[in-house]
Amino acid sequence: MAEQLCCLNLIVSPEAEENLLDLLLVSPETSAFTSIQVAGHGADPTRWSTAEQVLGRSRRMQVQLIVSREAANALLDRLRTELPGAGIFYWLSAVEAMGEIR
Template sequence: MSELCLTLLCPPTIEEKLLDLLLMLPSTTVFTSTPTAAHGVVVWDLSQTEQVMGRAHVTEIQVIFAAADKAILLDTIRQKLAGTGLRYWVTTVVEAGEIV
């Protein structure tokens, strides 16, 4: 089965809403969330400190899912979080598994 990894950059204002959404979706059984800094074009309101530092404090979320679920997953996120400036990209997972 072909798998993909969806990476999301999430502003603090919608973090809990996004995490709750991902927990409810059957296609997102494995995902991680990590505080990180985003550099470059960011549409969210930056604090004065973030503007001076040149980075925004965000949560990076990575979701592993079946390639067949891509359209439904992205459409659901778009519908529920439209207008939030959520950034994302999708990459192919070359290999994944569990070390037992």
């Protein structure tokens, strides 16, 4: 049976983004990933700054990795251990196909 690939999405606050990126860059589960600045809406505005509450959004970074289900679980366990309390929100999605157009 072929290895099941998934897309692991991680959403992190500016305060924790460097620690997350450092961990991912040396993690054996990751060979490559992308990151982009995004706006967070709704989650828990009581944790936002006054400016973020006025704007109705908070600055966040989203990281996407394509990994096996096993690697995703190992990475999530590592994040729980090495970055406790970082407030990293995540979700996993199955990857139907992937490749490179040349």
